[in-house]
Amino acid sequence: MEELHQPIPEIRQPLIQRTLTEWKTLALLGGPILIAQIAQMANGVIDTVMAGHASAEDLAAVGIGSSLWMPLFLLFMGTLSALQPIISGHRGGGLFSRIMPDTWQGIYIAAGASVLMILLLVNVRPVLDTLRMDSHTAFVTQGYLSAFAWGIPAMLLMAALRGLTDGLGHTKVIMAFSVLGTLINLPLNYIFIYGKFGLPAMGGIGCGWATSISNGVAMVALLVYLSRSRTYRHYNLITDWVKPHWQEISLILKLGVPIGFTIFVEASMFSVIALFLAPLGPVIVAGHQIALNVVSLLFMVPLSIGMALTLRVSFLIGARAPDTARLLSRSSLILAASVALVFALLLFLLASPIAQLYTNDPAVQDVSISLLVFAALFQIADVIQVTCISALRGYKDTRVPMIIMLFSFWGLGLPLGYALTFTDMIVPAMGAAGFWIGLTGGLASASILLGIRLFGYAPKPA
Known part of the structure; x- marks a missing residue:
């Protein structure tokens, strides 16, 4: 398990070579x-x-x-x-x-x-x-x-x-x-x-x-x-x-509690959606769970990239290399978007075989296939937001991203999903697909707002 420490960036390298070197470190x-x-x-x-x-x-x-x-x-x-x-x-x-x-x-x-x-x-x-x-x-x-x-x-x-x-x-x-x-x-x-x-x-x-x-x-x-x-x-x-040392503990909590609360908000929202869908019957709930399980599994790849991005950006800020940190933060969006597009294409093309792996029930398969199409769009927005928020965590910026995620999930995504699922306020009630559209809308909001925060953020060197 012996490993090399993170390398100090070589700023004299050409831009593309520097970017590829940083991507290799992320990998x-x-x-x-x-x-x-x-x-x-x-x-x-x-x-x-x-x-x-x-x-x-x-x-x-x-x-x-x-x-x-x-x-x-x-x-x-x-x-x-x-x-x-x-x-x-x-x-x-x-x-x-x-x-x-x-x-x-x-x-x-x-x-x-x-x-x-x-x-x-x-x-x-x-x-x-x-x-x-x-x-x-x-x-x-x-x-x-x-x-x-x-x-x-x-x-x-x-x-x-x-x-x-x-x-x-x-x-x-x-x-x-x-x-x-x-x-x-x-x-x-x-x-x-x-x-x-x-x-x-x-x-x-x-x-x-x-x-x-x-x-x-x-x-x-x-x-x-x-x-x-x-x-x-x-x-x-x-x-x-x-x-x-209570002062040091408070500094860790000041940085960490917004991260923990952000993760808690996202996790609890999926639990709330499952409860909302329960009255629609076991077939709908089962199809939703299949789509959610597939997305959660695929999400492990961008999540891991994001966790590595947090480590690398914080290292670069500590090493007083803010230009490389900025380059990596922004170029990682290209990497993440590429991963998201590949996963989205796979979900579009393989929705039926994926559903058949989970269940033999034709009714559940039909629901899960329809939701996996929406999950493909959800995947793109989710990957971009986790990349932005991971880079911001590397800059030790956690409070504003927490507020953005709280607004996007609970202020926008969940109400929109509920309205689309159960009411005719916007369009005729769509069932479970409405929540996936609402989630995608919430994540799109988070992606845009976090992207603005990331591109406009000017950290102080450590």
């Missing part, structure tokens, strides 16, 4: 991030599939439990992701003495977030009662979350330490331990869900225990690696320990 940073993101998505797929083979109640319980913990985790993970541009900026500016103190402040934030998240999830029964779930499903859901809660400190500690490893340009580290966690989760699910090796069959509750243990093992393995790796001999968690 080297973003490739491992992509694998890590896919590994983390695979955990959810594994839990869903294996719980579904246990019983419908277990599948429902794991699904509901996941919908409760995932937005909270994304909120805190997004907050902790502020460490990545901070540490990358320190690395670019040669401020090595500030790296471990900031890492420790992130660890303290992760500890506080763990306590809060655990308290919320182990006391979720009133929420389940409000949903009027049947008693068995509610029991399994609470059991799943109570077991899952034991692994929360490991998840958030890994998110904090990702700020250190990714911030130093070592994106393969989290990739390796994310894959390790997924590989452990699969057999543990099999053992705990179905009751193997003398253990009782736990059903959906077993998913929670499997996830907690796999997260814990991956976290311990990461700590062992960081303590023994030659790469990190200058960054020792124990000997470089520092006390909580």
Whole structure:
């Protein structure tokens, strides 16, 4: 897992060569991030599939439990992701003495977030009662979350330490331990869900225990690696320990909370749309979920490019190379748009085969095929907005982008989607397609406003 640090740009190179060099650096940073993101998505797929083979109640319980913990985790993970541009900026500016103190402040934030998240999830029964779930499903859901809660400190500690490893340009580290966690989760699910090796069959509750243990093992393995790796001999968690410094913690939160809230707003909006579509029947909901799952999978590529872009821009600002940071930020839009166009074309051409991979139900296939056409347009707007917001995060500009995303999603996209789906205010009610058009409109708004913000932003050198 030894890697070269991010290179200092050579400003004497021709413009095209400089651009291609920066794109190559993005690929080297973003490739491992992509694998890590896919590994983390695979955990959810594994839990869903294996719980579904246990019983419908277990599948429902794991699904509901996941919908409760995932937005909270994304909120805190997004907050902790502020460490990545901070540490990358320190690395670019040669401020090595500030790296471990900031890492420790992130660890303290992760500890506080763990306590809060655990308290919320182990006391979720009133929420389940409000949903009027049947008693068995509610029991399994609470059991799943109570077991899952034991692994929360490991998840958030890994998110904090990702700020250190990714911030130093070592994106393969989290990739390796994310894959390790997924590989452990699969057999543990099999053992705990179905009751193997003398253990009782736990059903959906077993998913929670499997996830907690796999997260814990991956976290311990990461700590062992960081303590023994030659790469990190200058960054020792124990000997470089520092006390909580509230001013530094507040600076991290000032940068990170808008990131976490932005991610939370986007994730929660998709949950709200799923609830809105429920009255339209299971066929519509199933077709919507297929389209959403396909888009989410494809989104891992531009998301990984965006995360790498955040690291690289913050490094360049720290290295006092703002011209190269500006070149990379703007040229990445060309790269991202190219990726989006390829994905959009694939969705247009392969909508029917994709739908057939997910279901044999002709009615669900027809709905998903029609929505995948809209998803192709959605993909283009989504890729452009994530590229713009990722570059701005590299500049440590997070508050205004948060406001833009809040307006675009909740002020424009969701109301427009609701009006198109259920009312005749604009056109005759369109059903689920209306929400996809509304989402695309919201993302187009975000893309334009974030693009204006990015092109007009003048950061101060670190």
